[in-house]
Amino acid sequence: MSVLVFVEGLNGEIKNSSLEAASYGSQVATALGATATAVAIGDVNEAALARLGEQGISKVLFDADARLKQFVADAYVAVIAAAAQKENAKVLVFSNTGIGATVGSKLAVRLNGSLATNVTTLPKTEGGTFTVTRSVFSGKAFADVELTADVKIIAVKKNAIDISRNSGNTATVENFSASLADADFAVAPKETVMQDSEGGILLPEAERVVSGGRGLKGPENWHLVEDLAKAIGAATACSKPVSDQDWRPHHEHVGQTGITISPNLYIAIGISGAIQHLAGVNSSKVIVVINKDPEAPFFKAADYGIVGDAFEVVPKLIEAAKALDK
Amino acid sequence: MKILVCISNVPDTTAKINFTADNKSFDKNGVQYVINPWDEYALTRAIELKEAKGGTVTVLNVGEADTEPNIRKALAIGADDAIRVNAYPKDSFFVAQQIAAIAKENSYDIILMGKESIDYNGFQVHNMVGELLGIPSVTPAFKLDLLDDTTARLEREIEGGKEIVEVKLPFVASAQQPMSEPRIPNMRGIMTARTKPLKVVEPVGAEAKTSIAAYSKPEKKGGVKMIDPENAGELITLLRNEAKVL
Numbered sequence: 125m126s127v128l129v130f131v132e133g134l135n136g137e138i139k140n141s142s143l144e145a146a147s148y149g150s151q152v153a154t155a156l157g158a159t160a161t162a163v164a165i166g167d168v169n170e171a172a173l174a175r176l177g178e179q180g181i182s183k184v185l186f187d188a189d190a191r192l193k194q195f196v197a198d199a200y201v202a203v204i205a206a207a208a209q210k211e212n213a214k215v216l217v218f219s220n221t222g223i224g225a226t227v228g229s230k231l232a233v234r235l236n237g238s239l240a241t242n243v244t245t246l247p248k249t250e251g252g253t254f255t256v257t258r259s260v261f262s263g264k265a266f267a268d269v270e271l272t273a274d275v276k277i278i279a280v281k282k283n284a285i286d287i288s289r290n291s292g293n294t295a296t297v298e299n300f301s302a303s304l305a306d307a308d309f310a311v312a313p314k315e316t317v318m319q320d321s322e323g324g325i326l327l328p329e330a331e332r333v334v335s336g337g338r339g340l341k342g343p344e345n346w347h348l349v350e351d352l353a354k355a356i357g358a359a360t361a362c363s364k365p366v367s368d369q370d371w372r373p374h375h376e377h378v379g380q381t382g383i384t385i386s387p388n389l390y391i392a393i394g395i396s397g398a399i400q401h402l403a404g405v406n407s408s409k410v411i412v413v414i415n416k417d418p419e420a421p422f423f424k425a426a427d428y429g430i431v432g433d434a435f436e437v438v439p440k441l442i443e444a445a446k447a448l449d450k
Numbered sequence: 451m452k453i454l455v456c457i458s459n460v461p462d463t464t465a466k467i468n469f470t471a472d473n474k475s476f477d478k479n480g481v482q483y484v485i486n487p488w489d490e491y492a493l494t495r496a497i498e499l500k501e502a503k504g505g506t507v508t509v510l511n512v513g514e515a516d517t518e519p520n521i522r523k524a525l526a527i528g529a530d531d532a533i534r535v536n537a538y539p540k541d542s543f544f545v546a547q548q549i550a551a552i553a554k555e556n557s558y559d560i561i562l563m564g565k566e567s568i569d570y571n572g573f574q575v576h577n578m579v580g581e582l583l584g585i586p587s588v589t590p591a592f593k594l595d596l597l598d599d600t601t602a603r604l605e606r607e608i609e610g611g612k613e614i615v616e617v618k619l620p621f622v623a624s625a626q627q628p629m630s631e632p633r634i635p636n637m638r639g640i641m642t643a644r645t646k647p648l649k650v651v652e653p654v655g656a657e658a659k660t661s662i663a664a665y666s667k668p669e670k671k672g673g674v675k676m677i678d679p680e681n682a683g684e685l686i687t688l689l690r691n692e693a694k695v696l
Contacts, residue, residue, distance in 0.1 A: 195608070197577075197587075222608060226589060229577035232543060238659040239542065242571055255663055262568050264467040268663040311586040311617055318611035326610045332695065356696055374592070374628060375607060380463055380568060381487055381627055389695040400463050403568075406668070410693045412685065413674070423674050428688060432679025444683030448690060 127153040127160045128213035129181065130204055132223055133168025140287065140329055141219035141280075143179055147288040148280050149217040150180025151246055156215070161185065162295070163207040165200055166192040170297050177293035185210070185300035191309070194316060195223050199308040201230045206302035208235065213275075220279040221328065228279050237275030244284040244407075247276075262380050262403035282328060283386040283409070319373060327376065330359035332389040333408075335378060337363040339394015339415060339434055343371035348438040349393060355445035361385070363395045379404035393434050397422020414438070451505030451599075452556070453496040456549055456563035456575070457524055458486040458539070459517035463568065469665045476569075476665070485520045488564020490632040492625035495594055496562055497528040497633075503596060506530045508558070512539045512548045518648065526635035526643035533649050540658035542570070546578035547656035553583055558620060560602070565590035565624040576624040586617045589624035 129149035131142035138146075146162060153160035162176050162184045173184045185207045192199055204227060208216060216231065218224030225241050232239035244266065245257040253270055259281055260267045271278075327333065334353040336346065346360075353360045360376060367377035378385050380400040390408035394415060395401060402425055405411065413426040416433050423429045430437050461467070461481045468477040485493070496507045509524040509532040511517050521532045535548045553561060561583075566573040573590075580587025593605035597616070604615050604623055635643070677685050690696040 222590070225573045226577050226587075229542075229574040230581045230587075232574070232659070233546075233578050233581040239574060240660060241573055257666075260569065260571055260665075261461075261467045262571060264667070265469070266666045266668070268666070270661050270663050271659070272661060273659045311588060311615055313613040313615050315614040316608070316611060317614070328609055375611075377627075384571075389689065389693070403463075410689070410695050411671075412689070425671060426674040427671060427693065428677060428685055429674045430677050430679050430682055430685060432682065437679050437682045440682040441686060444686035445696075448686065448696065 125214050126158050126211040127156070127215040127217060128204075128208050128211055129160060129162045129217045130224065130227065131162050131164045131168070131173075131176065132219065132221065133164065133166060133172070134326070134329075136167065136169040136172065138168060138172050138176070139219065139221075140331075141221055141282050143287045144282070144285045145217050145219040145224070145280050146176050146179035146181050148246065148278075148285045149215070150288065152215055152217065154180070155246070155249060159183070161207075161211050161213070163187075163204055163300070165189070165203055166194070173297045174294045177295040178290050179288050180290065180293070181295045184295050184297045186297050187300050187302070189301060189304075194313060196309055196312045197226050197230065198311065199304050200227050201234065202304055202308050203300075203302045205231060205234055207300060216275070216277045218277070218279045220281045224279045228277050232277050235275045235277070236273060237277045238271035238273040239277045240269050240271060241279040242281050243278050244281050259407060263384065263406040264403065281386060281407070283388065283407070319375065325357070325359040327359045327361055328383060328385060330385070330387050332356055332358035333361050333385060333387045334358045334391045334393070335361035335363065335395060336366060336393045337395030338365050345435070346372070348434060351442050352391070352438055352445065355442050358389070358391070363401055392422060393438060395422060396420045397425060451499065451503050451560070452558045453499065453505060453507045454510055454553060454556070454558040454561045455489070455493045455496045455507060455524070455529065456510045456561070457489040457493065457520065458564070458567040458569070459483050459511060459513050459520050460486045460567050460569045463487065467667070473664045473666065474662075483517075483520060485524060486564050486567045488566060488568070488624075488626060490564070491627060491629040492562035492564055493524055493527060493529065494630035494632050495625060496560070498630060499596065508533060508556070510535070510549060510552055512537055512545045512653070514538055521648060522643050523635060525646045525648070526639040527633050528639065529646075531647040531649070533651060535653050536650050537653035541660045542572045542574035543578060543660075544656050544658040546575045546582060548653055549575070549579050550582035551654040552651075553579070560619065561622045563624055565626045576622050580622040583622070585620050585622060587622040587624075588615050588617060590626045591623045592626050592629050594623060594625075594629060
């Protein structure tokens with residue numbers, strides 16, 4: 125039996141969220157006395173796959189089918205299901221991305237397995253049970269969930285697991301393919317439109333995020349957010365009122381009804397910290413709040429705070445960040 | 451056009467999250483329940499499509515009798531009838547099987563729901579329903595239009611961009627902002643909702659595949675360290691040397 129990890133590529137490399145999933149999967153395999161195999165599809169180069177050995181993966185099954193360069197849910201499910209069967213996988217690990225959670229949900233039906241998304245811990249396996257902790261109530265609580273079916277499927281929340289780095293270890297990469305039917309391509313995208321993000325950092329994958337709220341007074345002042353983000357290698361985000369007023373695109377909106385992120389560093393500028401906003405960012409490791417209102421509720425959830433005018437404070441931060449040695 | 455909208459009954463977005471003394475269940479004391487905000491985007495889009503093209507909107511909830519006020523609210527917003535599967539929603543797979551069973555009996559053209567519930571945050575049920583019924587699931591979608599009576603065009607969010615997808619009916623889609631502008635029920639809606647049909651059915655036999663052993667809350671933060679705005683650059687030094695995140 126084995127633990128099977130699905131890794132996602134991005135511009136040929138492997139996403140950090142997938143390196144976390146691979147590290148998770150190999151630790152589960154060690155605990156269960158099994159081997160950790162990865163499966164990769166589409167847009168990822170073989171050298172990057174071989175380096176998954178650093179995360180404890182011994183073998184990678186790679187389907188390089190050109191039709192799968194973009195995500196096609198049913199086709200991906202068919203490939204991963206075939207890989208799971210070949211490897212006799214009893215535990216399947218994904219990162220909790222849109223792709224990982226989608227494929228995981230479909231496989232749970234197909235393989236008759238137990239599924240937990242948003243998982244934040246390695247499994248506890250005492251007494252023959254298999255229990256993981258997952259984030260619930262929009263980051264305001266955790267639930268210990270027992271997976272009772274024979275096949276266990278886990279989607280690991282971003283930044284919950286450290287990436288293992290055993291440098292020098294390499295994984296063997298094997299070509300793999302599954303037989304795909306036309307029906308597997310019934311929901312193939314007609315068109316994909318990528319928004320050019322500043323510096324090319326995807327918000328859900330970002331280690332650092334700088335976010336702006338209504339306190340910035342208008343889209344014309346967004347250079348403050350963008351310049352600070354650039355200086356520290358961060359992605360940019362915004363609060364709900366900002367995307368509602370079209371100052372920024374909706375895909376940058378973090379919060380309860382936007383996207384949920386968990387970077388190492390979240391810097392909030394001019395955001396008061398309504399409970400719905402906190403729900404989207406409260407699992408960030410370090411939170412910095414800059415607000416001119418000392419009573420802003422966000423300070424209660426922050427690690428560092430500055431009470432002051434963003435238009436005076438942020439330029440000082442940009443200057444100090446530029447002065448750091450890289 | 452027959453549209454099914456699945457709704458969850460969830461604690462209000464501002465609710466304080468607490469658990470019972472044994473940490474085994476959510477403490478409902480003093481908590482206001484609402485229609486899951488993501489499901490409201492699905493509901494209003496379904497009503498808009500009905501208004502434009504004709505047809506019916508049925509609301510479905512898997513829940514016990516205490517969810518009925520929010521089912522009535524969905525009827526007041528503009529759904530035509532409702533079904534409540536009389537069962538505690540044990541887990542995503544259990545709920546998906548209940549929805550699939552109702553869908554098999556009634557052959558809906560479109561099945562909509564929110565991308566996830568704000569309490570369990572699963573992001574699972576829509577894809578499970580699609581898989582159980584053997585029909586496409588498009589998720590999370592922020593735009594849904596009908597091209598004609600057999601084809602829909604959806605835009606769904608992907609990391610760093612969007613995808614445009616065309617699918618044949620029937621299909622499942624999950625909704626997120628800004629698919630529609632959620633509506634507040636008006637007085638006429640509230641009056642007519644009382645007489646709209648709400649059918650209660652018993653669940654089909656289905657096993658849950660997960661169970662919650664215990665809940666916990668995140669550790670409290672150690673307290674905020676304030677930095678003098680005159681000396682704001684100090685923050686960058688602290689982030690590098692103390693927090694070690696730069």
